[in-house]
Amino acid sequence: xxxxxxxxxxxxxxxxxxxxxxxxxxxxxxxxxxxxxxxxxxxxxxxxxxxxxxxxxxxxxxxxxxxxxxxxxxxxxxxxxxxxxxxxxxxxxxxxxxxxxxxxxxxxxxxxxxxxxxxxxxxxxxxxxxxxxxxxxxxxxxxxxxxxxxxxxxxxxxxxxxxxxxxxxxxxxxx
Amino acid sequence: xxxxxxxxxxxxxxxxxxxxxxxxxxxxxxxxxxxxxxxxxxxxxxxxxxxxxxxxxxxxxxxxxxxxxxxxxxxxxxxxxxxxxxxxxxxxxxxxxxxxxxxxxxxxxxxxxxxxxxxxxxxxxxxxxxxxxxxxxxxxxxxxxxxxxxxxxxxxxxxxxxxxxxxxxxxxxxxxxxxxxxxxxxxxxxxxxxxxxxxxxxxxxxxxxx
Numbered sequence: 001x002x003x004x005x006x007x008x009x010x011x012x013x014x015x016x017x018x019x020x021x022x023x024x025x026x027x028x029x030x031x032x033x034x035x036x037x038x039x040x041x042x043x044x045x046x047x048x049x050x051x052x053x054x055x056x057x058x059x060x061x062x063x064x065x066x067x068x069x070x071x072x073x074x075x076x077x078x079x080x081x082x083x084x085x086x087x088x089x090x091x092x093x094x095x096x097x098x099x100x101x102x103x104x105x106x107x108x109x110x111x112x113x114x115x116x117x118x119x120x121x122x123x124x125x126x127x128x129x130x131x132x133x134x135x136x137x138x139x140x141x142x143x144x145x146x147x148x149x150x151x152x153x154x155x156x157x158x159x160x161x162x163x164x165x166x167x168x169x170x171x172x173x174x175x
Numbered sequence: 176x177x178x179x180x181x182x183x184x185x186x187x188x189x190x191x192x193x194x195x196x197x198x199x200x201x202x203x204x205x206x207x208x209x210x211x212x213x214x215x216x217x218x219x220x221x222x223x224x225x226x227x228x229x230x231x232x233x234x235x236x237x238x239x240x241x242x243x244x245x246x247x248x249x250x251x252x253x254x255x256x257x258x259x260x261x262x263x264x265x266x267x268x269x270x271x272x273x274x275x276x277x278x279x280x281x282x283x284x285x286x287x288x289x290x291x292x293x294x295x296x297x298x299x300x301x302x303x304x305x306x307x308x309x310x311x312x313x314x315x316x317x318x319x320x321x322x323x324x325x326x327x328x329x330x331x332x333x334x335x336x337x338x339x340x341x342x343x344x345x346x347x348x349x350x351x352x353x354x355x356x357x358x359x360x361x362x363x364x365x366x367x368x369x370x371x372x373x374x375x376x377x378x379x380x381x382x383x384x385x
Contacts, residue, residue, distance in 0.1 A: 067251040070380060096377055098255070098346060124343050125376040137208060138340075139322035139380040157321055157380055 038095065038106050041119040043131030049092060049119070050146065057090040058172040059146040060165065061132060063121075065097045066104045070159035071141040077162040079112055081169065089169055093118035096128075096140060147175040208319040208338060211372045215241065215333040216317035222277065222307040225294045230275065230307055232314075236333060237273040239364055242356075243327040244276045245309070245320040248296045249287040250379035253324055255345040257300060263341070264304040266357060270364025272328075274304040279315030279323070282382035311384050322378030328359055328369075337369050340376035 041049065053059050062078055064071035075093075082091040095105040095118065102120060109118060121128055129136050133155055136142050144155040145168040153172040209216070218232040232241060242263075246253050264274045280288040290308050297306045309315055318327055328337040337359035342351040359369045 068379060098251070125340070125345075126343065126374060129375045129377070136375075137321040137325075138375045138377045140377060141380065158383075159380075 036117050037109055037114060038102070038118055038120050040122045041094065042123050043127045046094070046119065046128075046131055051150070053090045053146075053148075054150045055148060058085075058088055058148055058169055059144075060089060060091045060169065061094065061142075061144040061146065062091065063094045063096050063132065063140060063142040065095060065140055066101060066108050067097070068140045072108075074141060074159045074161070075108075075112060077160075078165060079114065080162060081165050082116070084166075085169065088173060091116075094121055094132075095119070096121045145169060145172050147172040149175065151175070208321070209327060209335050211335050211338065213335050215243070215327075215329050215335070217314050218333060220314065222275075222309060222314070223290070224305045224307045225290070225297045225302075226305075228305075230305060232275065233333070235273040235275045235305060236329070237271045238331060239271040240331050240336070241273045241275070241329045241333065242267050242360070243318070243329070244274075245279050245315055245318070245323055245325040245327075245381070246276045246306075247278050247280045247283075247288055247323045247379070247382075248292050249280070249283060250323045252322075252345055252376075252378045256324055256341050258348055259341055261301065261303045263356060263360070264302075266360050270360050272360060272363065276302070276304060276306045277309040277314055278306065279309040279312040279320060280382040281310070281312045281384040286382075288382070312381060315381050316383075320381060322380055324378055326356055328356070328363065330363060336363060337372055339371075339374035343374075343376075345376065 050059055050061065060078065060081070062075075064075060066072065078091055078093075082089060093109075093114070095102075097105045097120070099122075105120065125138065129138050132142070133144055133152070135155055136144075137157065139157040141159060142155070142157050143160065143165070145153040147153050153175065154168055215232050218236075221229045221231055224230050232243065235241060244260075246260075260276075267274045278288060278293055293306055293308060296302075314320075318325075320327070324341060326337070326339055326341060327335060330336045337356070339355065341356045342348075343353040343355070344351045353374075355371065355374045361367075362369045
């Protein structure tokens with residue numbers, strides 16, 4: 001009996017490790033668990049995440065929130081772009097929802113069928129804003145396009161449509 | 176006839192050249208916020224308060240200066256900070272500084288940002304300061320305001336001395352560590368240096384006229 005319990009424990013542990021490995025290795029083409037679909041991020045970590053794509057992909061950083069109407073309106077357009085350029089582009093969504101609206105943000109991401117890791121802002125506004133761009137005044141939505149070499153192609157604080165996003169992504173790809 | 180043909184030689188390349196411009200990437204203007212030390216722009220332009228009174232920034236300013244807050248009715252960030260609006264207005268009054276809140280959301284006048292909506296909000300929240308409509312977002316544009324709430328504090332000469340956030344915690348007045356605006360008002364009132372002069376906070380983008 002003791003032997004069977006021990007075996008069961010090992011089996012459960014193995015399953016747990018396997019699930020963890022699957023969720024952490026999720027990519028734009030796979031699926032992610034709730035804890036990696038929306039990960040807390042501080043300014044230093046965010047800089048690292050953005051930098052990790054340097055040399056491999058163009059990056060589109062988009063700061064949004066569920067209560068922000070223009071953010072919600074442009075969100076599906078950005079998702080379409082990620083699907084159109086899976087190998088060349090990495091979209092980094094950062095929710096700036098209030099901490100008490102975290103679940104709402106997660107629900108929204110699920111409804112949008114997001115299958116890559118996105119981030120949830122933690123900490124105070126000013127260091128967060130400065131970590132992303134000194135040009136950003138704090139208005140939402142905010143978008144920044146970064147070329148493969150890490151240089152900022154452009155950034156803006158208003159809502160945009162598919163064509164505008166794509167225009168700047170192409171510009172970044174041609175740099 | 177020959178003259179007309181000659182004119183076409185000039186006009187056709189011009190039209191062709193202009194049509195090419197449409198394919199160039201448009202670099203959207205990143206608003207330049209008013210610089211510290213700049214004079215308050217459009218200070219003589221009339222704006223309508225929720226009371227029906229016509230005001231100008233010059234008229235609202237008091238002996239020690241003027242506080243301008245670009246704010247609105249529909250932004251959750253405004254809702255979070257709103258419990259500090261009346262205490263700040265009271266502090267400004269005690270320091271002989273005039274206060275006006277401007278609603279720049281011209282693009283949302285039929286989506287909760289009309290004068291009627293503003294009047295209802297002012298009544299509901301018992302605003303103890305002017306709340307005026309910034310027609311066609313002209314003042315916001317001149318100030319380089321980008322979001323709500325966005326603060327601009329001027330001295331007695333109507334020169335900008337502080338710009339940015341109300342404080343560092345929208346969610347909780349009790350947990351504010353740096354009450355930037357309150358400190359700036361107090362210092363302006365007694366003629367002390369303001370530090371920091373600029374800060375940043377998140378907020379809702381201004382809904383510009385379409």
